[in-house]
Amino acid sequence: MAVAVGRPSNEELRNLSLSGHVGFDSLPDQLVNKSTSQGFCFNILCVGETGIGKSTLMDTLFNTKFESDPATHNEPGVRLKARSYELQESNVRLKLTIVDTVGFGDQINKDDSYRPIVEYIDAQFEAYLQEELKIRRSLFSYHDSRVHACLYFIA
Template sequence: MASTEIGEGVRAVPLAGHVGFDSMPDQLVNKSVNRGFCFNILCVGETGLGKSTLMDTLFNTKFEGEPTQHNQPGVTLKSNTYELQESNVRLKLTVVNTVGFGDQINKEDSYKSIVEFIDAQFEAYLQEELKIKRTLHSYHDTRIHACLYFIAPTGHSLKSLDLVTMKKLDSKVNIIPIVAKSDAIAKSELAKFKIKITSELVSNGVQIYQFPTDDESVAEINSTMNVRPTFLVNGAMLKAYIDSYSTASFHKYIYEKLSCYCSI
């Protein structure tokens, strides 16, 4: 049977008939769909920046939760897990919210409880891996996949609390900085604010999440997002019909309706 050289020490050998490994991608997809997916989000930001509202908007649902008390002396983390399904794809979503972040007079240790929580999830997974009889296939992995860091729309610069916290977290989790309630600032000021944020992150050595560019199908758009890493977001749960088939979320003001959006 003839063969051709395709690289150093590698030969391409033609098959005499059907083997069956061409179905491996489909098998992997079916296995993943049957098992479902797990996604854990950490929302860090001061009280009142719309963390819960943005989660409702992102996943197009209303996450029911107990009212949060903001009279604690320190920062606490509240974790809720939800089972979502779209078509035949199941998603186990865990949303971790910071409660009381930035509410204290002395904010020096505000980041510590967040760091301790992230480390605890790493430790829990490590202990599961070290077991003689591991059950990782059914283990609920609670390690954080992404940290959405909500920045107050001041229009000036990052607060020292933000810089310190992001610096403490950047080696432990993928940080995605976003300007919350960005409709509170004029568009001209938003552009300057984004440039200021990026400059301060770089000058303070804060490493934020870089979107992968090794996949050619998304390399161009991901490269653009890496150049302008701060997102502008505006969440809302009021609905309005666009046409007969779709709706959009919006904020209602006295003078206009503003659709929810995310911009880079």
């Protein structure tokens, strides 16, 4: 047996008259104020060979000089190095994390160069999931380290 479910007709709807200002028009302003007071978090993963210009591009993108150690071309394997910075422009705060792939593409056999990168990305998503699954989670104070953008440099 099928039952028809539909919207009630207009005569069944109850109309309420507002006695004052509700404030729906200020919701966008409230969202902007909340976002600027909390700040933003942005995580970039830079993948590319040593000396291709990853650090230079990051310095140029964010108009600042980030600290970076000069890398050599004789790394035994690929390792990831995450550095976090607090940037501010006007009243907007940005917590920027740049993850650099040290030694990527420097080996003769490059078959397993991608593995540490994939493992890092998976580990960051797993850490966030574990924080989200907690009974007493605190995502407001938790530093979200998931990768938001991956820049792959090709020479």
